[in-house]
Amino acid sequence: MPEGHSVHRLARQLDDVFAGQVLQVSSPQGRFAAGAALLDGHELLEATAHGKQLFARFSGERILRVHLGLYGAFGFGGDQTFRGASSIGAPRRIGEKEAYDDEAPAAYDGPPAPVGQVRMRLVSAHGWADLRGPSVCEVLTIPEAEAVRWRLGPDPLGADTAAGEEEFVGRIGATGTVIAAALMNQSLIAGVGNIYRAEALFRAGLDPWMRGRDVPVPALRALWADICAMMADGVRDGRIITTRVRDRSDPEAPVWPDHAYYTYQRQGRPCLICGTPIGLAELAARKLYWCPGCQAPTRRVP
DNA sequence: CTAGCATGATCAC
């Protein structure tokens, strides 16, 4: 998926183009017809994100909750107020950047006929947004939405990073599961996905198979701070880039992805720092990438 | 044309 940074950008963009407007909400595909009927004709008050969850609050005390899953994506279009509104969601190629139409704004004529499986379409007087392929798209009451938030760990892109740090250290530092799996558990930290997990562990020099509770607390604090910084960059850039500038050039790969990552999808290729071939393992049904040299075993699970 | 794959998560066993 779009990891947490994409969902935060998405929330911001929805807020920019739709907040304060009455929307027509529909489900061209039909699978969200009932939910769309609940929202249709209501005003979108505010869109926010917590980790990978998107919440859009509508008048009438209804909350639209969307989770993009692996494949979900939003596309946008409209008049000049939609200029720069990029499509956000599942990339089709490694490191793909968000795409948007940079053409001079033609007169807006209303939304085009839906293409493919459009689960939900939002339409204002100025433009439209199409959602396809989400794993969740539902309408909640306010208490139901709060219950969803309650189950989530701290968000590195949340407002209170100091409180988040304490929560992160408390939760990760108490778990007996390996750190690589713990970082993907949204109830321990919300918003980290497979790329940030691999890259954060690499940058911290941590052995992925160490238990959470065996990672020294200062290392956990540094890990939290680094994740916050990387994801903030992701929000700014609309793309995940985790390598430091000095590590990016490579005669072998002159074209993008010009070493945007240290380990993600670099299995078998030499580590940018130590030259050891990057490893690939299957962990809880996801691919884990790491450098056996830079992230040497310390206190692994036996 | 089909199978396989992807930055995800849940549920049953």
Added chain:
DNA sequence: TGATCCTGCTAGC
């Protein structure tokens, strides 16, 4: 741990 769901692109017949 394995099966399942969501969608669209791409590699390989």
